[in-house]
Amino acid sequence: MTGDDYRYRFDPEAKQRFLDPLRERFNSGVRCKGRILKWDTVIEQKANELGRFLLGKSILDFAEPLPKLLRHDNRELRERIHTLIQSKTTELGIPKSTLHYLRKKVAASRPLRVYRPVMERLMG
Numbered sequence: 001m002t003g004d005d006y007r008y009r010f011d012p013e014a015k016q017r018f019l020d021p022l023r024e025r026f027n028s029g030v031r032c033k034g035r036i037l038k039w040d041t042v043i044e045q046k047a048n049e050l051g052r053f054l055l056g057k058s059i060l061d062f063a064e065p066l067p068k069l070l071r072h073d074n075r076e077l078r079e080r081i082h083t084l085i086q087s088k089t090t091e092l093g094i095p096k097s098t099l100h101y102l103r104k105k106v107a108a109s110r111p112l113r114v115y116r117p118v119m120e121r122l123m124g
Helices: 012-026 039-054 075-083 086-092 096-107 116-123
Strands: 029-032 035-038
Touching (some): 012 039, 075 116
16 A cells, blocks of 8 residues: 555556456356357347336346356355264365364355365365
């Protein structure tokens, strides 16, 4: 932070590391009206549809395209973590502290992130 206005100054490299995944996500293809379009094109089309709707020239349809939001956690994994006992996790090679934090994360309603080796031990 710099100065009295509490503005953040980021290095160009840090900005680029943030913007690259954002661009990649927005430039993923999505099926809309029988064609595969980029999200920026879809957003532009929906903004035009909204303008025509507000002018009374057309109807509004925000049902298409449906975004596919992929979650990396599932109910199975959450249930498995919730029902695990300490002796079983010791057999699986999962430390007691890891089990504690996994249970804490399962109790929260946020998306669950589990380190890949731990997930393999849990599901394997």
